[in-house]
Amino acid sequence: MLTQRKADFIMIIAVLFWGLSYVLTRYGLFDLPVFNFMAIRMALGFIIAALLCMKSFSKINKETLFAGAVIGLFLFLTLTGTNYGLLRTSISNTVFLISLTAVFVPIFSTIIYRKLPDKKILIGTLGAAIGIALLTLTGISGFGFGDVLCILAAAAYAIHIILTKKFVGNKKIDALNLGIAQLGFAALYAGIGTFLFEDPIIPQDETVWFAIFFLAIFSIAFGCVAQIVVQKYTSASRIGLIFALEPIFGAIFAFIVYGEVLLPLQIVGAAFVFFSVIWIELDTTELKKLKMKKRSGV
Template identity: 35%
Template sequence: MKKQQLKADLALLLATAFWGTTYVLTKFILDYLEPLNIISLRFLIAAVILVIVFHKRLKNITTTFLTKTLFLSVFLLLSFMSMNYALLYTSASNAAFIGGTTVLFVPIFEWIFLGRKLGKKIWFCVGLSLVGVALLTLNADFRLSFGFGEVLSLSCALTYAIYILMVDHIAKEYDPVAVSSVQMIFIALISTALTFFFETYRLPPNHSTWFILLLLALPCTAIAYVIQFLAQKHTTPTHTGLIISMETVFGGFFAFVLLGEVLSLYNYLGAFLMFVSIFIMEMPAEFFKKSQTKEEPL
């Protein structure tokens, strides 16, 4: 593995650890602020910080740059809206695990939009992941509970998969830091407008809520998305999706530690199958060919 690739992987893993906390942090703050209001404040703070720190890198911005960044921002905003509203209807652990199916949608969208063919292994992994999602959402009485919250979590996974593909393109064309900073501005403006239309705009009512909001805005947004843009210059969309899928591990862990959410045996089995599908998908074809060769009789 090249040194740049290794550094990119480790950087993405750090960003993913930050994102893994957002399920629990957002779950806490939803008791005081509405979903769009949270997004608005979170990205407004992140935008201000990035503009202050990187204002010199925001010169010479073109109309084409703004258009592409706006389009990119819309998909990230849709992903955030889906997840924030999902947390009103499902557990943080369920949202984290289902949101992790992004890793499966990235290669599928690469095939649809970029014309890259998928082999039997990929389709097998998609099916295995769907079984995992089903087990993850089973109730104790064995009824499937794929409700509105789970649908929104899946919507988050789909829109974020498209976002990863778009970042792969735009991060190689423009300054990643400039794109990330302008993206924060666009999302802050759009989500603020939507908040005034559909919700009641409020500021955090106490110190603890402000503290959570700052955690969401700084490490989980300003820092994490700059890291993603910089790292994706040195890795592929599918590889990025694999690393970001570890967000489900961090999300489930923090939901257990901080919220006391407990998964059943079937839920754990479902999560395990999802992880198996992810790693099978990422194994090189040569690995399976070598295994078959070893099993052939002399």
């Protein structure tokens, strides 16, 4: 069984892969239409995850399938907004705006459940919001339709996170199977979009296939499934806050691949986000105990 700290660490690794995914996705979208690209990578991710977990996935029940169809829809909407946004704005704009998920999760959770997150999460969310504001307001060059799509994608993913937390709390729903099922449904929705709005094509470029397989394995099969599994052991607010690390990872990879450099205020914003996540991971109770021991000479 995972501890909350291990669950959070796994989520951080998943977010790292998602930060890298923007660079690879932009490359893939040069050769393929949006739904076509999504359908291929999601289908491959689903197949890989299902084969690796065949023993568990073969026992999937109708409750898990229904939940998978629901959160798969919001995953599909998130990727649709993100991918179309990438075509209409910069990678930096996209990754910064998608990170608004970290702010949307506690806001939506408060509205839905009529209950404020605990003080530690509130402080962390405030710090992340300040950081994202510094990253976004100083990093966005112009504001257009692509940026609006990214904000809508962030809202869709926040709803995905909240619904996932609700579903994994159901004893009839297996978290691992739910994570795999959502990929299959997202691939199905993208496939329908491909045949309705695009002319389906098969990529010919080997580099595009590399991007597709990398995304399918690490961003989809690992990242998306891992998020569902770990949400059984941590809160939606913590997941949303860890998601705020994505613009930092995205900016690092954008610098490595495209030479994009953060402005001074963006670096300050990145520091706010980073230390906000560190704050929620710190066990303040244990720290207080250690201080008391030192004072008492134990």
